[in-house]
Amino acid sequence: MRTSWLGVAAILSTAGPAMALDKVSxxxxxxxxxxxxGFYQAVVDGTYAKYGLDVTIVPGGPQANNGLLLPAGKIDFYMGGNMISAFAAVEQNIPTLVVAAFFQKDPQCVLSHPGVGHDTFASLKGAPIFLGKEALASFYAWMVSAYGFSENDVKPYTYNTAPFIADKTAVQQGYATSEPYAVEQQASFKPNVFLLADQGFSTYATTIEARLDTVTQHPDLVQRFIDASAVGWYHYLYGDNHAANAAIKKDNPDITDAEIAFAIETMKHYGIVDSGDTKSLGIGAMTDGRQKDFYDEMAKAGAVPAGLDYKKAYTLQFVNKKVGLDLLPKP
Incomplete structure (x- = not known):
């Protein structure tokens, strides 16, 4: 039986023996x-434990498919990409929904070479652009619909930056937190970075997905996981994150301190985690208005079906409670 948060709080505040924590994957x-x-931070600094949770992070990767483990009941929560996959779950009657969004801005971006006439987003139209297959059906469909880009300019992207570096006229997809750093290290120049979120691609990202049965049968568990994760993100961005970074490197030995530092600085610079609605509602915030705007844009682009009951993709039940706002650094 799941333990209520009020019960956990009472237990943890006493000197007696603590009740076993709820195990969460x-x-x-x-x-x-x-x-x-932020999630690693909440593990290593004891935040999840304070909320009565024993959280195991199950890393993804090229050989993993954690998204399938959620509806199969093998994990309790899953980190989604953006809302397109959540809309697809509604279309396919997959019993999951988004319960929080820890990125207010999707880090998806496009890169160009500086000083060759591609220094504004509008100027990128007509340039050869390296894109993966998933990009064509998601953000590039939006770029075509909203800005008049053309599929005729697309070249296949194999997640190798060398072709982009070699062609000064080219554009390439990327994540603002990683590819710009890779290009700078490999080619010794800073590319232009156009964050699509700042051009109107209004999806939430790094969403938390849960099964419908978890939401309906164990809402207290969901609430504690979301609240503790929000606190973890405040501590990671604005506090001492050394132990969390060590845990990240333990799970991914190939990542470097420099890559981690670049990603953290980029998340802060663009307000990827903490911006807009989070300033008043708390990290993890979502609103109906943002969801409707993104759905309408993607339906117009043909990336999701028109007439879909998109509100079945998410719930605001667990967010917008201002959890962690007191942890913001004082001006």
């Missing part, structure tokens, strides 16, 4: 990295 969608830092 959380699957990420990629190898451990700074973009997962």
């Amino acid at each position: 959380f699957g990420t969608n990629w190898l451990a990295e700074a973009e997962h830092g």
